[in-house]
Amino acid sequence: MTGPGDIRAASGAPTEAVLGRDGLDALVQVLKRQGRTVVGPTVRDRAVVLAELDSADELPHGWGVELEAGRYRVRRRTDGAVFAHSAGPQSWKSFLHPPRVRQWTAERDADGGLTVREDEPPGVSYAFLGVRACDLHAIRILDRVMIGGKYPDPAYGSRRKGVFLVAAECTEPGATCFCVSMGTGPAVDTGYDLALTEVVDDGGHRFLCRSGSEEGAAVLAELPRHQADEVTRTAAAEAVRRAAGNMGRSMPPTDLRALMRDNLEADRWDDVTARCLNCGNCTMVCPTCFCTTTEDVSDLTGDHAERWRRWDSCYDLDFTLLHGGPVRASERSRYRQWLTHKIGTWHDQFGSTGCVGCGRCIVWCPTGIDLTEEAHALHQEATRQRPTP
Template sequence: MTDPENTVAVPGAPTEAVLDRDGLDELVRVLVRRGRTVIGPTVRDGAIVLDELESADALPYGWGVELEAGQYRVRRRADQAAFAHSAGPQSWKSFLHPERVRQWSAERRPDGVLSVRPEAPQSVSYAFLGVRPCDLRAIRILDRVMGGGRYRDPAYLSRRTGAFLIAVECTEPGATCFCVSMGTGPAADAGFDLALTEVVDAAGHRFLCRSGSPEGAAVLAELPRRDADEPTRAAAASAVSEAAERMGRSMPPVDLRTLMRDTLEAERWDDVTARCLSCGNCTMVCPTCFCTTTEDVTDLTGDHAERWRRWDSCYDLDFSLLHGGPVRATPRSRYRQWLTHKLGTWHDQFDSSGCVGCGRCIVWCPTGIDLTEEAHALHQEATRTESAP
């Protein structure tokens, strides 16, 4: 994994340069030649999705998005920017922690002997192109959850170890973005091999590129490039700074962990329950939600069986099922569990928030529930309660 704390220079290799579209094209080719599967954004089925890229031509040049609570639309842009869009329906979790993973298979031979074959972790060398700073943080959170501590997930580590991360700093936040509130963007400060900042202005279309690891510097050395110039640096810094001032959403300026702890009986939970469908969309699109369950399947003969691990959601009534029934039997308790864990008790388990401010849960909620709105409402209710005589 990339060292999230240090930027290491390779002697003689560039640490910063300017690429044009030819340089971006060559970046994909270099990574493919190095045996990596390159994953990046592309336009398909009316959305900007993550998929394998054979060349940089598949990037969503000239496409942007319009986002709002419960709404997502792609739109044409007036320029040919490749990364001027916000988070789509997928996150990099889909590749590092796939929706379904087979754990073992079993065969019963004609003589009745049963043999069980564990599933070997998939060997894949990924290169992720276009990782937003909020998603960089999400990957670091998953590293802590699934790659740290006593219970490490070999399937996750087989995909994550050695993955090459190419960050793209945000220059055009969406209406549902709130990474500034969570301290996760729009600038990329650590955890990448290469970081790009796209600049489209009167001087042309280009990418300020800087390395964040030895392999990143080595890859950059193979690309057609020119020395970083001060006008490009200034334009890139200005674009990122302006993006920070144009966030579409924000969290209340309070300690969210304390807010969640102190509002467990707030009336606001009843309001959101009236709108929540308990569909689990928010957990499916969240880049840090990691819960799974297992399911066993067999063929009609009963001679072949498999166990699969698949994503699960705390909104599922059976998620907390015990012998006496579900622990969280009401939509109110399930939504409260999700939000208080994400913003509050995640700190107790993993020493960080579980939210990175990407806004996916807002966009892909069919009823438009907005967790930033809920946090503000809980804060206002708590303030009224404290000031009441």
Template structure:
């Protein structure tokens, strides 16, 4: 291994290098040695989930997935690819914006004095290994929502600050992926510390790697690597462009914001309402849905109480509960609120769409409701109405 200082300079001069399986193993070791908690995909309980990794051997080598609306299955592959799978049931939101966060505790002393203590944000140094392009965009969206306004969330900020992001370009999209329609993938363009493209061909199993930050370059300098060759570059580019041509889903090629705005009274909403269970699965698996509520709990003595923040969903009947009842009592209005906000009025709040085309909501809907199908149906209905005399 070269001297780290000399290697860092070399990395700065050379934009791309090639890592072998030993380089991937070393990457996890180096990050853990630097005090990072490495989170990445692994096979567990019949799914590819995100969990803490002790080594690169825990990655889902040789595993892929079969996806369809309302259906998810892991399957064995005929090669040892580590990242040839689509989005699983979790997103990185689970670590940056956890499902439950304690906000404060209150205790009554023997003298009757009440002491309230704010919960200190968790201090953790994450390294996320295997972040897809769509999920990189999702993290940026969460950044704007959670820390970009007047009321920044310190719990999110603490987890997000300094998180080391290792992106992996998608080379095998799932049947429910539509990142091309949303302009979020499959290529990784920015917002990463390291970016990998997995290549498996006659030249072996390897990863084209480039750094996107000073820390990324420093980490890369500690790994066994070789200069990027033309064959690996070409194979990587072909794999990513091929993935873009094999998207399983697409959105209609129209202004989705205008489509949502102009179809609020469309008959299609009644059709989807007849199938929607209002379970909220789509909001739970969505990498950008961020809504929360609070709950207070106490012990039997009444001397200790806590306030917790937890995820909430606009599908919950009490999500918009006022003194006279819920604002959106029907499934039609609740589904319409979710979809029109996600790809329509999100622009008004945050300056971008709230959908990154990962397809999780399609896969994990118990009745197989597909937001791309609904968008196409709304577009057809609007087109037919405008064409009728």
């Protein structure tokens, strides 16, 4: 249990400790007692998905994944690891910026007029358990987009307010991961309340836990824990360092923003267009894509109407529809828009890349299109065409 060597926050609460399985169980229960909705990974429908948790038993103990372009499979592990799986089909965006949100309802009055009632932002208080470094960066990006500008989104702001973030450092990246190229992982740096690093070795199955906020330290103080020891610290650091060297993908070693800007007419765009279905899967699973549209629905009598906001995709032909037709009528222009915006012009709008290297768009593309492969191909084409000095 606790020892005299506990590192302490200014409040006197511990900032670093080692948790066992009982500590993970207690963490979920402490967060629930605080009135939070705890969301974390669990295995359902042959995938690791994000869902509300009642206990740590629902976490994916002993489950891993096999990933490739256009391929996803869960597999059993022999070590009982909890967080040894890569990004699944969902991201935390699904809870902060849901696929479909009602904005208002309207009822016809007896005198023929309408009474419109705007929906109030939800009052949910979330705790996200098991947030990877790449997804932690994705949440920060969404924060800049959705509430960091001149016109903040109240629905996002309500869901985001007070979210308790329990990060899980990545120790086993998937074949489609490339967070190192994007500078977003696998180590967790800032922006968390608690950070877990899972260690499974001869010393047992345990989690090095450190707090990143006073609130996190206060929660850690309520958990059954042991004093952090140097063996566990070293094993945790080595696991993360090893993960950084085992990325399945990488981006070309060049300025991606300039690569996108300077190669808008490259032949490679035709090659990828021949394979792209324009289905929009990549935008749906992307943890930072945020585009929406609105739709109005009414009942058969016309006495009740609702306006809903739902996710939209730049791959949709109607996404840029104007009175004279769509701005991007060709499949080529729509794929090019997505990729050049994601890793290029996002910088101009929001001051960073829009890609965090999670690899979801590669895994869930039905034809296996790999944006890292496309970036390398564009870089190679540009290099071949560059005049020799």
